[in-house]
Amino acid sequence: MDSIASHSLDFFDGDRSVSSKTVARSVTNRILSGICITLSLLTLVPLASIIILLLQKGLPLLGTAIFTELPPAAGMSGGGFGNAILGTLVMIAIGLAISAPAGILSAIFINEYAPTSRLAQAVRLVAKLLTGIPSIICGVFAFAAVVMTTGTFSAYAGGLALAVLMLPTILLTAEQALMGVQSAYREAALGLGATRFQTIARVVLPDAFPAIMTGVMLAVARAAGETAPLIFTALFSQFWAKSLNEPTASLSVLIYNFSTVPFPHQIGMAWTASLVLVAFVTIANIAAQTIFSRKN
Amino acid sequence: MKLTSSWALCLSIATSLAFVTTGQSQQISGAGATFPAPLYQRWGVEFNKVQPGIQVNYQSVGSGAGVKNFMQGVVDFGASDAAMTDDEIAKVSAGVVLIPATAGEIVYAYNLPGVIGLKLTREVMAGIYLGTVKKWNDPAIVKANPDLKLPNNPIQVAYRSDGSGTTYVFTQHLSEISDDFDDQVGTDKSVTFPVGVGGKGNEGVTALIKQSPGTIGYVEYGYAKDNGLSMASLQNKSGNFVAPDIASARDTLSNVPLPENLRIWPVDPEGANDYPIVSFTWLLLYKKYPNAEKLKALKEFVSWGLTAGQSFSESLGYVPLPQPVVEKAKAALDTVQ
Amino acid sequence: MSAPEKDIISPAGYRPAPDLFRILCQTASLLTVLMLGWIIYEILESAWPSIQKFGFDFMTTSAWVPNRERFGVLPFIIGTVASSLLAILLAFPLGVAIAIFLSENFLSASIRQTMRFVVEMLAAIPSVVYGLWGIFVIIPIVKAFGDWAVGSMGDFPLFSGPAYGNSLLTASVVLAIMILPTITAISRNALASVPKTLREGAYALGSTRWEAIFSVILPTAAPGIVAATILGLGRAMGETMAVAMLIGNSSRLSWSILSPSGTLAGLLANQFGEAQGLQVNSLMYAALILIGITLIVNLLGEAVLRHTQKQTAGIR
Numbered sequence: 010m011d012s013i014a015s016h017s018l019d020f021f022d023g024d025r026s027v028s029s030k031t032v033a034r035s036v037t038n039r040i041l042s043g044i045c046i047t048l049s050l051l052t053l054v055p056l057a058s059i060i061i062l063l064l065q066k067g068l069p070l071l072g073t074a075i076f077t078e079l080p081p082a083a084g085m086s087g088g089g090f091g092n093a094i095l096g097t098l099v100m101i102a103i104g105l106a107i108s109a110p111a112g113i114l115s116a117i118f119i120n121e122y123a124p125t126s127r128l129a130q131a132v133r134l135v136a137k138l139l140t141g142i143p144s145i146i147c148g149v150f151a152f153a154a155v156v157m158t159t160g161t162f163s164a165y166a167g168g169l170a171l172a173v174l175m176l177p178t179i180l181l182t183a184e185q186a187l188m189g190v191q192s193a194y195r196e197a198a199l200g201l202g203a204t205r206f207q208t209i210a211r212v213v214l215p216d217a218f219p220a221i222m223t224g225v226m227l228a229v230a231r232a233a234g235e236t237a238p239l240i241f242t243a244l245f246s247q248f249w250a251k252s253l254n255e256p257t258a259s260l261s262v263l264i265y266n267f268s269t270v271p272f273p274h275q276i277g278m279a280w281t282a283s284l285v286l287v288a289f290v291t292i293a294n295i296a297a298q299t300i301f302s303r304k305n
Numbered sequence: 306m307k308l309t310s311s312w313a314l315c316l317s318i319a320t321s322l323a324f325v326t327t328g329q330s331q332q333i334s335g336a337g338a339t340f341p342a343p344l345y346q347r348w349g350v351e352f353n354k355v356q357p358g359i360q361v362n363y364q365s366v367g368s369g370a371g372v373k374n375f376m377q378g379v380v381d382f383g384a385s386d387a388a389m390t391d392d393e394i395a396k397v398s399a400g401v402v403l404i405p406a407t408a409g410e411i412v413y414a415y416n417l418p419g420v421i422g423l424k425l426t427r428e429v430m431a432g433i434y435l436g437t438v439k440k441w442n443d444p445a446i447v448k449a450n451p452d453l454k455l456p457n458n459p460i461q462v463a464y465r466s467d468g469s470g471t472t473y474v475f476t477q478h479l480s481e482i483s484d485d486f487d488d489q490v491g492t493d494k495s496v497t498f499p500v501g502v503g504g505k506g507n508e509g510v511t512a513l514i515k516q517s518p519g520t521i522g523y524v525e526y527g528y529a530k531d532n533g534l535s536m537a538s539l540q541n542k543s544g545n546f547v548a549p550d551i552a553s554a555r556d557t558l559s560n561v562p563l564p565e566n567l568r569i570w571p572v573d574p575e576g577a578n579d580y581p582i583v584s585f586t587w588l589l590l591y592k593k594y595p596n597a598e599k600l601k602a603l604k605e606f607v608s609w610g611l612t613a614g615q616s617f618s619e620s621l622g623y624v625p626l627p628q629p630v631v632e633k634a635k636a637a638l639d640t641v642q
Numbered sequence: 643m644s645a646p647e648k649d650i651i652s653p654a655g656y657r658p659a660p661d662l663f664r665i666l667c668q669t670a671s672l673l674t675v676l677m678l679g680w681i682i683y684e685i686l687e688s689a690w691p692s693i694q695k696f697g698f699d700f701m702t703t704s705a706w707v708p709n710r711e712r713f714g715v716l717p718f719i720i721g722t723v724a725s726s727l728l729a730i731l732l733a734f735p736l737g738v739a740i741a742i743f744l745s746e747n748f749l750s751a752s753i754r755q756t757m758r759f760v761v762e763m764l765a766a767i768p769s770v771v772y773g774l775w776g777i778f779v780i781i782p783i784v785k786a787f788g789d790w791a792v793g794s795m796g797d798f799p800l801f802s803g804p805a806y807g808n809s810l811l812t813a814s815v816v817l818a819i820m821i822l823p824t825i826t827a828i829s830r831n832a833l834a835s836v837p838k839t840l841r842e843g844a845y846a847l848g849s850t851r852w853e854a855i856f857s858v859i860l861p862t863a864a865p866g867i868v869a870a871t872i873l874g875l876g877r878a879m880g881e882t883m884a885v886a887m888l889i890g891n892s893s894r895l896s897w898s899i900l901s902p903s904g905t906l907a908g909l910l911a912n913q914f915g916e917a918q919g920l921q922v923n924s925l926m927y928a929a930l931i932l933i934g935i936t937l938i939v940n941l942l943g944e945a946v947l948r949h950t951q952k953q954t955a956g957i958r
Contacts, residue, residue: 118667235769236883502808516785
């Protein structure tokens with residue numbers, strides 16, 4: 010530091026003590042920037058490591074059979090996890106069928122009808138709290154509410170657990186989306202004699218739709234990757250599901266199950282499934298952002 | 306509104322896809338123990354090749370849930386590492402037939418580079434899991450292994466953190482041979498050991514052992530063998546040290562006197578060359594099935610499993626049933642109507 | 643939904659009717675609020691036999707012995723708190739550094755955009771994949787570090803041996819990476835909402851960039867960063883799969899971060915499958931405690947965040 014300081018001093022004509030202090034400050038400034046940049050770039054290490062490992066171990070088994078065939082039994086080769094992909098999609102669909110209407114309608118109520126009401130405040134608080142509820146609790150809840158009542162693990166139970174998980178994300182982003190609609194639009198519509206419903210359905214919702222879809226896609230991305238809510242609600246199945254009221258396979262549970270077996274082919278399947286899942290989640294996230302940025 | 310309807314559309318498409326049926330096939334559903342699940346699921350696939358009209362779906366939900374589902378009648382057969390208690394059997398109005406379907410052998414697998422052929426006395430077997438035998442060069446271990454160079458390192462103990470039939474059979478044996486173990490830990494599917502680190506599933510424990518030299522743990526034989534782990538010879542009731550392998554386990558199982566209901570645990574087998582920790586695992590069938598088609602399919606499947614199916618056992622790490630046991634099991638299967 | 647103008651001015655638009663849609667929305671809102679109540683009720687109901695039997699002792703005893711019907715979750719509560727705190731300790735400096743990086747113009751906007759994407763990708767990776775990755779990558783590193791730490795600092799209780807690969811430290815390292823996006827995103831918002839005038843004022847008075855950051859920007863954004871940390875803590879406490887795969891799932895208490903430990907969420911994931919009778923009730927009780935802890939932490943985080951927003955609104 011000394012040498013840099015004295016070297017730099019040549020550029021200054023003024024008071025020596027002041028300028029040496031200035032230089033020291035500028036050096037400190039640079040060092041801190043360097044530390045900050047280094048720490049930030051450090052984040053690349055785990056991500057790169059995860060992606061490399063996923064490609065290395067997941068790619069070898071990737072093929073079309075993955076999407077159409079059933080999981081291989083122990084000690085067998087070949088196979089895929091078509092039923093797990095379908096199961097994940099079906100349970101996300103069930104989750105959405107519950108959480109999307111509930112979340113969007115609630116958001117409409119707390120932003121369009123009664124923003125300052127007690128109920129609206131309660132909804133906002135509950136939504137924030139639901140965001141913080143551990144995902145495994147969603148599973149415990151669905152276990153108690155559905156599995157213990159019906160006596161069987163099912164796609165319904167898994168779907169309900171995912172719905173609880175998705176609800177706050179959809180609700181809170183939908184509220185933000187509605188807030189983003191300029192109030193002049195509403196006033197204009199109402200001024201032209203539209204009812205509240207017409208204003209919401211014809212003016213507010215179309216304008217907020219892309220941003221609401223962003224929230225929905227984010228919720229889908231989050232739900233797709235969750236294992237904890239499904240391990241003891243939907244459980245797993247080796248076969249194509251014949252109804253929604255029976256144990257159902259999912260990608261995330263397949264990864265969890267197959268990563269803890271001694272059969273190399275099944276472990277390979279777990280990696281391939283991880284790769285597919287991460288790709289799906291990433292696409293859902295990018296879709297969410299694209300929808301959002303297109304709107305802006 | 307458009308939003309919800311489009312999702313409703315997605316849902317209905319997905320649902321209709323899920324409802325694709327497989328034609329005229331006979332469906333048999335079973336649920337229960339996780340330990341034999343890889344074998345039963347493999348049987349399902351292989352049997353389907355022999356009998357394309359019959360599809361067997363086995364869900365590994367755990368022994369406890371398997372028994373529960375079986376008692377509620379929501380499955381065609383159950384499976385349990387702990388069979389069923391008399392109380393549970395009494396509650397099933399259609400009657401219960403227990404069929405031993407395969408067997409397991411639990412080993413002490415360890416990771417000590419350069420140390421092969423470790424012998425564990427009964428005292429040490431319990432002591433390790435009680436935390437009283439702490440170092441690899443503990444005098445009690447050295448005494449039984451005078452030829453081995455044992456390091457002055459702590460013994461790291463690995464156990465199953467999830468509930469499992471493996472833990473049940475293992476703790477049952479240790480409780481039998483050690484009063485201290487019975488007092489302090491006892492027998493169950495999930496217990497609390499005073500020492501060690503927990504791994505989920507046989508593979509979790511196997512991984513723990515592989516990762517750290519100085520670790521010992523109990524796993525099913527197949528997992529230790531497939532992963533190339535060293536396995537200790539265990540001292541049996543007659544005082545002999547027996548190495549774990551499929552042959553010694555089969556010998557042990559053929560010596561077990563099977564009772565009428567076929568429910569028995571060789572908790573501490575007496576034969577001079579018996580490997581001490583082995584166990585059957587059972588299929589739970591009803592005595593009477595109202596549906597003749599289903600009955601026929603189910604009997605065909607179980608009968609196939611007891612004979613041709615046994616050939617898949619060894620490669621997956623299970624112990625094929627000895628012939629006398631197969632005979633008794635088939636006789637029991639014949640009583641199912 | 644297209645061409646709304648025509649309908650709005652049509653006579654039908656004037657029809658006064660009870661606003662069914664409002665009622666529908668209100669019902670949805672009510673259901674949302676009731677959802678939390680329903681969750682707590684279902685779990686409370688299933689936990690009741692255990693609550694009656696063990697009462698408060700459940701939280702202060704450390705025996706989890708299903709075969710003796712003795713249940714206590716103290717080690718799991720401590721493990722939950724300890725692993726999350728350690729994760730925060732690791733993630734906090736990183737998260738704040740990234741947040742500063744993203745809100746300052748050290749490097750070009752495109753690099754910052756990429757960096758932001760990287761952090762968001764970290765949030766997109768499923769927990770179970772983190773678990774798999776942790777087994778392959780982090781466990782060997784932590785094990786090597788642990789052996790070294792026991793050798794050189796073994797007398798210090800936090801690093802007493804033997805060192806395990808599946809340990810509190812392993813779980814915390816992976817947790818730290820998992821909560822990084824949460825901390826970064828909220829901290830970045832806090833930094834971004836610091837009014838420009840404050841920064842300009844600092845520069846005008848001759849501050850260097852970092853003098854401005856330390857003396858003006860960070861103090862102004864501090865409550866927001868605190869909130870980010872608390873919410874990150876909440877997230878870490880509820881994380882399940884990765885932790886269950888890495889922490890070693892032990893119910894023994896130990897000072898050493900190199901020893902296996904256990905968390906409430908991990909306990910649930912491990913034991914629900916084969917649990918029966920009172921064990922199920924006790925697991926439900928444990929779930930209830932987990933809800934309690936995370937709710938308190940999140941309420942606190944939200945309160946701080948709200949307070950901050952009010953404050954910065956004042957400055958603007």
